[in-house]
Amino acid sequence: MGERAGRRIILIGFSTTGKSVVGQAVAARLGWQFVDIDDEIARRAGKSIPDIFALEGEAGFRQRERDVIRKTLRRDDIVVATGGGAVIDADNRDLFGRSGMVLCLEARPETIYNRLKKAIEESGDKAVRPLLEVEDPLARIREIKASRQPLYALADFTVHTDDLPVEQVINEAVRAWHVWESTRQRSAVKGLVPAATVATATESYPVYVEWRLRRDLGKLLSGAGLTGTANLVSDEKVFAIYGREIGRIFKEAGHRVNSLTLPAGEATKSFASAMKIYDFLVGKRVERGDFILALGGGVISDLAGFAAATYLRGISFAIMPTSLVGMVDASVGGKVAVNHPQGKNLIGAFYQPRLVMADVQTLTTLPEREFRSGWAEVIKHGLILDAALVDHLQESAGHLLALNPEALTAAISRSAAIKAAVVSQDEKETGIRTLLNYGHTIAHGLEAANGYKGLLHSEAVAIGMTGAALISQKLGLLSAAKVRRQRQLLEKFGLPVSVSGIDADAVLKAMELDKKVRNKSIRWVLLTDIGQAVVRNDVPREVVHETVSKLVRS
């Protein structure tokens, strides 16, 4: 991720979501300029958009669009409304992300249809008419919108405009800017730029992803306002490698630090461990101005985060993830939890860290199997939301598995940014965040049936994704070729796509209690394409049984 110097808001979204009206009003409020890219293209070309299409084809128009976007985004203090199709171009998307805050205005297909219809009825505007002259225009809108959804999903903020008066959409947009800007200022630590920013309704924090980032621990913590006593919670294996060095870095930075280590492994993610952390914190007289630093993988950050969320009704915490899963998944998004004997993560909270610092170099000391398995989560991010990331993983697998610093840092930054964007839009998992559970329904069943032994979580997710893809195929959502492509990618990273020694019935029974169960029917995340997912709760029991039986051999 490059440097984001300018004060710029880039509005993306489908037709009729109000980009021009909102953009103009936001610019007026902030005292900035407003540019509508389509208008600017026409102005510079000296001819109308339809004429450009007619004379130069879509390719000609897109070239002009790219040029105008590039020129416009060199200016500062500017709100830019982009055309509905501008996000399709990867270079444009990349430039948007590097130039300022990307804000998506959203609306449901029904809303868009009604607005278009009304606009046509009222104004007789011919420019929008083609959309409604096709057969079943609503289905057509749905289709185009679904194909662009993953691109929209990567905005820094999203405002759902369906039920809001335009005045409130403008308010939300201005508020989003203030949140984004203040986070950016707070996280501006000399020489370091966050790979992503998580911004929920009430909080925001940066995610740094860099090679050998631990050297900058002190200034990153101070930059985030974490100046009290650090309470390092780690596992024995990680602490044995990095404990002494981290201690020295803290000392040099003039930071007081207490340390607690716990056994490595999933069994540590328990209530008993949470109690140990509470006893440790009480013993050290830890107060509200102090903080917890979780140093380790997802087990440690979930557990230490849960303790931080509940000690004195919540103290600050920061995460230094040392596993691949930790960097791209567990550390981003504030899901903290411990396991209950009857199911994983049944006890927990949504509690956001103040700062995530991923030192990519720590992956060099991660056990081979954990490192390989972590790619399941990176691949998952691509499968559900970003076809370009899937392409990239397919091409760079060799470099990535060989721990090439640049390739690793880039792929992890991208994956963490996808997670951050999803969480920013839906902290509490009432909407798009559900997609991140792709592969997890079967995975949790596998893990519970297996007593959380034998399989690593990400390995279970790889098998679960294989199952979910098969279900997608059986429901006619996904082609056999794409199911095969997913399987081959997983295998390329050495991930399992089936498992033996587990009883299928036990897996199915455990799935019933999985916490994604809602109103007694399981909500399945399925694929409709590489890079595009949907939620379905109408998967027949037989299809699930048949699929799970294929995946496991007892």
Add this chain to the structure above:
Amino acid sequence: MGERAGRRIILIGFSTTGKSVVGQAVAARLGWQFVDIDDEIARRAGKSIPDIFALEGEAGFRQRERDVIRKTLRRDDIVVATGGGAVIDADNRDLFGRSGMVLCLEARPETIYNRLKKAIEESGDKAVRPLLEVEDPLARIREIKASRQPLYALADFTVHTDDLPVEQVINEAVRAWHVWESTRQRSAVKGLVPAATVATATESYPVYVEWRLRRDLGKLLSGAGLTGTANLVSDEKVFAIYGREIGRIFKEAGHRVNSLTLPAGEATKSFASAMKIYDFLVGKRVERGDFILALGGGVISDLAGFAAATYLRGISFAIMPTSLVGMVDASVGGKVAVNHPQGKNLIGAFYQPRLVMADVQTLTTLPEREFRSGWAEVIKHGLILDAALVDHLQESAGHLLALNPEALTAAISRSAAIKAAVVSQDEKETGIRTLLNYGHTIAHGLEAANGYKGLLHSEAVAIGMTGAALISQKLGLLSAAKVRRQRQLLEKFGLPVSVSGIDADAVLKAMELDKKVRNKSIRWVLLTDIGQAVVRNDVPREVVHETVSKLVRS
């Protein structure tokens, strides 16, 4: 609390907080009328405010002000800016509360001073000059403002204007209105009006206080959108009295219900009990659409609320408080927790219920000692924020202790409304909510030293308040007569003001770990008057030692 029918915003606050500018802009945005009460008084009188003061004295002005306020607040769709002194009149305050949303614009004394100075320099406005012509005008502003602070604190919402551009103050005001209005609509259950509304940054919910409210349980829960399976968590004593009836009410309302009872008493507020609740919820396959209903006193609502906050990362919960402390304190504000062996409430969260339903009639079955002790919290609300409530308690003690339905419902409604207003302004206890800890520093020390036995929590608070008043006196903040008045009021309700059989040193040691400790110095809530509190962290150790020694006799 009467009915709040109109769509009205009443702006209160000190001079220069922007009531007129903000009021006009908010009215324009909402498409409402704007009335500045001072302008309206002058218009109707046909003479200027200074002339009214000169000819009719302050009494004449206040009479005109009351009349204009009464007439103006009969209109709908209106934003009203009140004069800085209008809130001093108890009738005006009462009318504001019943007429619409009361919004306070706040500013620090330094900000007010600078704004006044700038206004005078720029405009040469003589009307504001007197304030700045006194000796040490900043001190004078501080003094006037401090005397009105408790009145301002009772607004439904407060916006701190110091560092905000006016545009954002307007946004916040409009946002507050939408939150307030949507909560009011959601909680409009036929024939029932909430005694108070808690509205934090992200959530809002009603607090109902009525005699025999349990008959309306079904419609209140449905009205709050709680339609899944109810999971009743109660203590054995309360369940023995109300369990069967509540079960029948649920059945009649067509609600599915599971029940869990736990032993009565503070020892139940433990991790072991939280585990029992988790096991119960897992066993009943409770899902995200279901909810917990806490039926009991503060122990049950704190514990069940903690379980609700952490099961599946948070499920909904509602509270039916059956103790006086539960009604005015524990159920309002979302502080949920369990105790750690080393201290009370050390493990917990901020997690708001969806609904609080206080059936005042259940107090008739509360053990005498618990009922009496509960008045400590009601008295506390008066002592720190509402001198009028203290007067009222002093006059009505007989009626209240005799369980008179009207007197009880009125006093509890008022006390719960104070708590709700404080929590709405400061959910996470970073500001004014701290005042609610009056008496609690010593109380927690007493309880911990005593192993949470012997003293009821509210009794400990009564003794703690006695100590805090003595400390206030020793620091020269409070007169001996007012310390005596507080003591006499506590005694009138049969509350203890000292205790024997506890070791003073043990109390002092336990206070050190109390979670209100911050940066190693204890933050004391002290009184400067009846109805007015401050936070101080400069109380000398000797003063504390001397005071605690006076309160306890080992």
